[in-house]
Ligand SMILES: Cc1cc2nc3c(=O)[nH]c(=O)nc-3n(C[C@H](O)[C@H](O)[C@H](O)COP(=O)(O)O)c2cc1C
Ligand code: SF4
């Protein structure tokens with residue numbers, strides 16, 4: 239059984255099984271608000287995962303039953319969704335996430351040189367995080383910035399065209 | 414330094430060039446690219462179509478006008494919006510359903526919906542209100558890909574403005590019609606753009622496509638009639654209803670049977686990549702000229718007319734009208750209408766390896782030809798690219814392209830992967846043949862030992 243929850247204060251939390259994950263009460267409220275947009279609570283599942291990820295940087299195991307409980311759905315359906323979508327991270331990521339477009343228009347404008355320049359600079363490849371926990375590097379589908387390829391994102395910002403020689407300066411802005 | 418590298422949409426027509434009577438999608442956009450807010454939108458005839466239609470026309474009349482104008486789906490398939498709306502279940506005993514805007518824009522080479530949403534979100538909202546009215550929908554969703562942070566912000570601001578001003582909510586414009594819209598942002602995966610996968614994703618499930626029938630218009634989100642339309646399609650609606658089907662048809666004049674204008678674009682190694690709103694049926698040649706031709710003194714080798722899932726065309730096809738029927742007749746698809754240009758020094762084998770790697774990664778894994786066939790295709794292409802292809806590899810690719818074709822899988826993802834492959838093999842076979850340097854090996858045993866070679 240889960241511990242009692244106290245929702246009266248901002249510090250209230252829902253503790254859950256697993257790794258001692260604690261769902262922030264503000265996140266809980268955000269998830270409940272999202273739930274009201276839809277006919278059924280399951281629909282708020284993806285947004286719930288994103289809410290947790292915004293706070294923690296990724297979705298720890300313990301978040302799965304916590305979200306399931308708030309939405310009143312089975313943990314398996316939350317987990318199934320969490321592992322399907324590429325922008326839901328089920329492992330810790332760096333403070334900044336770099337998404338490099340590897341689709342056709344960027345391929346034709348030499349995304350490979352950009353990817354290699356980033357990889358060389360950071361000493362990591364796709365799917366890896368720098369040892370200092372600063373950057374995670376991931377490939378992404380067409381970012382809808384094809385006219386300015388090669389394109390990439392760092393956190394919420396989209397850049398393009400980015401030349402290999404731009405990489406060092408660009409990364410500096412993300413300490 | 415960093416801010417100079419920020420991506421900015423490139424609409425290469427100035428506000429002076431973009432006229433209300435000829436550029437229904439973009440004439441309200443500003444030269445500085447700042448979002449057109451509610452006050453400016455209203456001052457530019459914004460929401461006039463909503464006031465006019467909700468108080469003067471029946472949903473059936475709206476659908477008739479849309480059908481007559483022949484607004485064909487801009488998400489890539491080119492299905493008439495009016496005909497689709499006509500097929501939505503409506504009536505006394507039918508619950509009111511949903512209008513869903515497909516804003517998942519992830520088709521490689523496509524960057525048009527981003528522009529519309531970041532700079533002119535009220536046009537989309539107005540189109541959705543009208544679409545909601547025509548389809549008797551009770552609520553609308555904008556399904557936006559998660560990476561479009563700027564578009565999300567623009568849409569949220571516009572939704573709040575529209576709600577505040579009474580364009581959304583109860584009794585819109587005193588008509589008695591209730592409608593509101595929520596923004597749903599996605600979490601990655603190209604397959605979410607397929608309309609039935611999108612509905613699953615909206616319901617908070619894995620984005621696997623659904624079997625058809627039932628079509629979404631019969632039973633979609635939560636079992637209710639659901640209409641899914643692309644951003645650009647919905648952005649066409651206000652002007653069609655404001656100025657009529659004949660006016661809309663006349664925009665494309667003799668160029669095409671498809672009415673209206675299209676947000677066309679060009680990417681790849683050209684001098685001036687970007688977007689233009691042009692009459693439907695503009696030729697590829699004219700578009701490429703606007704894009705300043707091929708960069709660095711190179712020549713055009715091939716082009717994709719509308720994204721990764723369309724078939725390659727050659728320089729000789731540039732004279733064709735960029736409309737759905739003409740491009741289909743040439744063996745490709747108009748798709749999203751944004752050209753991807755390949756120059757003479759770029760390898761088709763390498764490009765195909767890149768394209769199929771994308772399709773393989775983005776397969777939802779439901780059907781065997783797609784789940785197993787695509788990684789196999791990538792393997793063969795990668796070997797050919799390294800010059801390590803075996804006798805029989807090209808024939809195997811022919812077979813795979815055929816097995817992935819229309820009607821053999823649950824959704825159009827696999828046929829989308831097959832079309833560029835089949836056309837590349839047809840037009841540039843010699844490039845693939847150059848990669849064959851070895852005798853037939855174990856990979857060609859029958860049946861294919863999937864996962865073993
Ligand atoms: C794999 C796949 C991905 C798709 N992605 C998109 C997309 O990102 N945006 C879109 O509007 N349509 C996309 N479509 C097409 C939709 O299924 C659907 O046809 C379209 O949203 C209907 O809108 P329209 O008639 O207004 O074009 C995709 C189709 C497939 C098979
Ligand atoms: S064709 Fe591919 S993407 Fe479409 S349902 Fe089948 S496996 Fe999934």
Ligand code: FES
Pocket residue numbers: 339340341342343344345379380381382383384385387388389521522523
């Ligand atoms: S292909 Fe890279 S942004 Fe579109």
